[in-house]
Amino acid sequence: xxxxxxxxxxxxxxxxxxxxxxxxxxxxxxxxxxxxxxxxxxxxxxxxxxxxxxxxxxxxxxxxxxxxxxxxxxxxxxxxxxxxxxxxxxxxxxxxxxxxxxxxxxxxxxxxxxxxxxxxxxxxxxxxxxxxxxxxxxxxxxxxxxxxxxxxxxxxxxxxxxxxxxxxxxxxxxxxxxxxxxxxxxxxxxxxxxxxxxxxxxxxxxxxxxxxxxxxxxxxxxxxxxxxxxxxxxxxxxxxxxxxxxxxxxxxxxxxxxxxxxxxxxxxxxxxxxxxxxxxxxxxxxxxxxxxxxxxxxxxxxxxxxxxxxxxxxxxxxxxxxxxxxxxxxxxxxxxxxxxxxxxxxxxxxxxxxxxxxxxxxxxxxxxxxxxxxxxxxxxxxxxxxxxxxxxxxxxxxxxxxxxxxxxxxxxxxxxxxxxxxxxxxxxxxxxxxxxxxxxxxxxxxxxxxx
Ligand SMILES: *[C@@H]1O[C@H](CO)[C@@H](O)[C@H](O)[C@H]1NC(C)=O
Ligand SMILES: *[C@@H]1O[C@H](CO)[C@@H](O)[C@H](O)[C@H]1NC(C)=O
Ligand SMILES: *[C@@H]1O[C@H](CO)[C@@H](O)[C@H](O)[C@H]1NC(C)=O
Ligand SMILES: *[C@@H]1O[C@H](CO)[C@@H](O)[C@H](O)[C@H]1NC(C)=O
Ligand SMILES: *[C@@H]1O[C@H](CO)[C@@H](O)[C@H](O)[C@H]1NC(C)=O
Ligand SMILES: *[C@@H]1O[C@H](CO)[C@@H](O)[C@H](O)[C@H]1NC(C)=O
Ligand SMILES: *[C@@H]1O[C@H](CO)[C@@H](O)[C@H](O)[C@H]1NC(C)=O
Ligand SMILES: *[C@@H]1O[C@H](CO)[C@@H](O)[C@H](O)[C@H]1NC(C)=O
Ligand SMILES: *[C@@H]1O[C@H](CO)[C@@H](O)[C@H](O)[C@H]1NC(C)=O
Numbered sequence: 144x145x146x147x148x149x150x151x152x153x154x155x156x157x158x159x160x161x162x163x164x165x166x167x168x169x170x171x172x173x174x175x176x177x178x179x180x181x182x183x184x185x186x187x188x189x190x191x192x193x194x195x196x197x198x199x200x201x202x203x204x205x206x207x208x209x210x211x212x213x214x215x216x217x218x219x220x221x222x223x224x225x226x227x228x229x230x231x232x233x234x235x236x237x238x239x240x241x242x243x244x245x246x247x248x249x250x251x252x253x254x255x256x257x258x259x260x261x262x263x264x265x266x267x268x269x270x271x272x273x274x275x276x277x278x279x280x281x282x283x284x285x286x287x288x289x290x291x292x293x294x295x296x297x298x299x300x301x302x303x304x305x306x307x308x309x310x311x312x313x314x315x316x317x318x319x320x321x322x323x324x325x326x327x328x329x330x331x332x333x334x335x336x337x338x339x340x341x342x343x344x345x346x347x348x349x350x351x352x353x354x355x356x357x358x359x360x361x362x363x364x365x366x367x368x369x370x371x372x373x374x375x376x377x378x379x380x381x382x383x384x385x386x387x388x389x390x391x392x393x394x395x396x397x398x399x400x401x402x403x404x405x406x407x408x409x410x411x412x413x414x415x416x417x418x419x420x421x422x423x424x425x426x427x428x429x430x431x432x433x434x435x436x437x438x439x440x441x442x443x444x445x446x447x448x449x450x451x452x453x454x455x456x457x458x459x460x461x462x463x464x465x466x467x468x469x470x471x472x473x474x475x476x477x478x479x480x481x482x483x484x485x486x487x488x489x490x491x492x493x494x495x496x497x498x499x500x501x502x503x504x505x506x507x508x509x510x511x512x513x514x515x516x517x518x519x520x521x522x523x524x525x526x527x528x529x530x531x532x533x534x535x536x537x538x539x540x541x542x543x544x545x546x547x548x549x550x551x552x553x554x555x556x557x558x559x560x561x562x563x564x565x566x567x568x569x570x571x572x573x574x575x576x577x578x579x580x581x582x583x584x585x586x587x588x589x590x591x592x593x594x
Contacts, residue, residue, distance in 0.1 A: 181207035188349035210550035216280015221313035234276030235296035324364030376441035385431035389554035434459035457519035
């Protein structure tokens with residue numbers, strides 16, 4: 144058995160293991176093998192009883208490693224069980240007041256049975272702010288920026304009962320962040336939250352606390368892919384482009400105006416055209432039609448190291464991706480030596496297999512992926528130390544197994560199209576068998592991830 148086929152067996156084995164593990168742990172619908180405990184927890188603290196209700200503080204913790212909430216931000220909804228009203232809010236607002244005609248004098252902030260709450264915008268006057276509010280509903284992921292992975296607001300509720308036995312928790316909680324994808328469980332009474340005073344010398348606690356857990360499922364989100372992967376290498380002139388129609392097809396008959404040419408004289412007009420206010424993507428016409436492309440270039444080969452260049456290109460004229468992140472799976476991440484100009488953290492999904500990394504931009508340098516155009520890209524290089532046991536340029540080993548942009552799976556070229564070593568010429572039959580095997584496995588794991 145030659146070395147490359149041994150390497151291939153290893154590669155196949157790690158994929159098979161991944162598939163097997165995904166099967167074993169696939170009990171919950173929203174399960175993400177790369178972030179098994181990922182969730183958004185909403186903590187609802189009653190701080191003070193009032194004449195007809197209470198003052199509460201609602202805090203949202205984004206415990207997801209790499210999924211953040213990007214503009215236009217979160218919308219939190221629920222149903223009241225009784226005739227509750229919201230007298231006032233600090234740090235956020237209900238989108239609709241609803242029918243408050245029964246009230247005289249003091250008019251509530253919101254009388255709807257199903258209020259929808261959104262964050263206030265940055266620059267809100269200080270007297271309307273509380274800690275962790277007013278970021279336009281944008282919430283970071285837990286790994287990228289923990290202090291900003293929290294959002295909160297204060298709510299003053301009336302007609303709700305004024306004791307811990309008469310008050311009712313919000314029901315049927317929904318979270319749009321910004322689109323669908325999250326499912327929230329029921330509110331559970333949990334031990335009261337404790338708050339330590341600033342000087343650390345006194346601890347106070349809430350009167351009553353409920354926790355609500357929301358989890359994400361790509362299946363529920365039902366998004367078409369938003370990103371694809373292209374590849375190239377120093378050892379082969381072929382540039383493997385993103386698969387055609389990865390994110391949609393360019394068809395002026397069935398889908399007119401679905402994209403715009405980069406050199407179109409009407410570009411600016413199209414950007415400001417209908418759809419601008421709703422943030423509907425306006426992508427540059429490409430064969431893949433994805434808003435985002437990740438390019439992986441195998442750049443250099445040293446004796447003990449090898450070097451990769453990663454470039455992310457934005458094809459969407461209507462979106463600046465702030466705080467973007469990338470999750471990449473490649474077996475050499477256990478021997479990553481240097482990551483130039485991106486931040487890096489290893490995600491270790493199965494304990495011993497250290498092959499997945501989260502990459503994101505350096506603050507104020509390249510954490511903003513600008514809208515399509517000349518500055519609509521960010522890039523970095525990665526230096527890996529070769530593991531003599533596993534390293535090879537043959538059979539596409541040097542390319543990533545899986546890539547996510549902002550938590551969404553990117554469409555990859557099929558393994559038989561990866562740039563190939565010119566001198567690697569395994570027997571045709573063997574190659575065919577390998578290709579089919581890899582294709583089946585990636586298909587299976589893809590289906591599992593989607594489901
Ligand atoms: C939510 O995430 C936190 C942090 O990872 C974890 O401790 C907690 O158990 C998770 N909650 C649920 C219900 O999965
Ligand atoms: C919550 O949703 C369930 C199922 O849709 C519905 O039967 C119930 O009435 C809702 N609860 C409230 C308080 O609206
Ligand atoms: C309500 O509060 C009282 C006194 O603080 C406590 O003894 C009781 O267990 C609480 N009941 C509930 C349902 O939380
Ligand atoms: C409720 O949520 C808060 C914030 O995430 C967490 O610190 C606390 O442990 C949770 N309580 C329970 C019982 O899960
Ligand atoms: C579709 O229409 C756009 C704008 O009218 C044009 O630039 C583009 O070339 C057309 N594409 C095809 C495949 O015809
Ligand atoms: C992106 O950011 C730039 C610079 O901050 C700004 O000029 C531009 O309007 C933004 N574009 C979009 C689509 O938000
Ligand atoms: C995974 O590999 C990276 C890069 O070599 C290293 O920094 C990290 O500590 C490793 N993590 C584990 C859990 O082995
Ligand atoms: C690569 O990483 C693995 C696990 O972290 C370690 O056992 C091995 O010695 C490393 N190989 C090299 C060449 O550094
Ligand atoms: C480069 O890779 C492509 C795609 O795998 C392959 O078809 C082609 O033969 C390779 N080029 C050379 C010179 O081997």
